[in-house]
Amino acid sequence: MTSPIIDPQLLSTLQTQPETERDLLGQVNQADEQTGQALEAMGLILRRRLTLLPTFAVTGPAHVCLRLLDCTWVQSIEEDRPIHIMKLARHSGGHDE
Secondary structure, three states: OOOOOEOHHHHHHHHHOOOOEEEEEEEEOOOOHHHHHHHHHOOOEEEEEEOOOOEEEEEEEHHHHHHHHHOOOEEEEEEOOOOOOOOOOOOOOOOOO
């Protein structure tokens, strides 16, 4: 099974480790209460809802996460990973200080 909404490597991991708890980001058509309830009804734990890009951060067993592929309102699925922000050096604007 290949799907344009999920990375093939992530899909393979979900399929080969069905009982492993996974943290995923699911971009959806609308990050509304109805969509959140549908995700919870599937057995996923909602950790966060983002509205700028309608996305839910969810946690659940891989075999439950795979059910997202059958939802027409899911646009993409990716692994939820830590974000590391680099501090940039301030530019003095060419003036000597």
